[in-house]
Amino acid sequence: MVVLATKCYVTGDARDRALDGMRSLVANDVGELHVDWQVGVRDDGFVQVDVTGEDAEVARNVLTETWGEIVAHDEGLVAGETYVGTLESWDEDGFVLDAGVEIVVPAAEIGLGVGSPEQVVERFGLVQHLPLSFVYGGDIGDPDAEPNRLADAERDRLYDWQRGNGRVNVNSAT
Incomplete structure (x- = not known):
């Protein structure tokens, strides 16, 4: 999981559209890697990407480099x-x-x-x-x-x- 240094401030249909756009941006960054990903929003509004697959570590590194990473609360x-x-x-x-x-x-x-x-x-x-x-x-x-x-x-x-x-x-x- 990577918590990106970007937030989603909108709700309802606008949030769905924003997350669709975010999925496209993530696909641009890691789409050629062998990974699956889910884009969501934490309670505090930060966008989180759960990444699995054989290139998951590389994908997390790419997302961190591109977007910046917010440290998880529990860390x-x-x-x-x-x-x-x-x-x-x-x-x-x-x-x-x-x-x-x-x-x-x-x-x-x-x-x-x-x-x-x-x-x-x-x-x-x-x-x-x-x-x-x-x-x-x-x-x-x-x-x-x-x-x-x-x-x-x-x-x-x-x-x-x-x-x-x-x-x-x-x-x-x-």
Whole structure:
């Protein structure tokens, strides 16, 4: 099973259509492998893909690389390890990520240059629900805990994305 770093927020017929679309996207990623898969939604809205078959491990790795993976609730988070969460909100205090549990990345630990979190969001074109990797600092109340922070690889990815080929910056448009 892989819990993808994407959520399904709709219900009813719209959810059925969204899951049909998700099945197609999963088929694009792992359709040529020798696997069967089922796409579903966890109680917290994250999309989960159950994979079986002779290439199941490869398929799980492909899905994790493509979508990012949310750690299952029962596994918990380990201080100093890197995880993926989706950007839920931001304010002057920092970023709030949803990694199955709420993760706050303080403004000082975003590490994407000067400015408030709102300015960083604007500068980098970040949008709500964007998967972001972070380093978990530890449990609240743990005297050895450090602040949560964006992972170095995530910072590099965002800097490369901002400067990379295929990105169009518009200063003035009417």
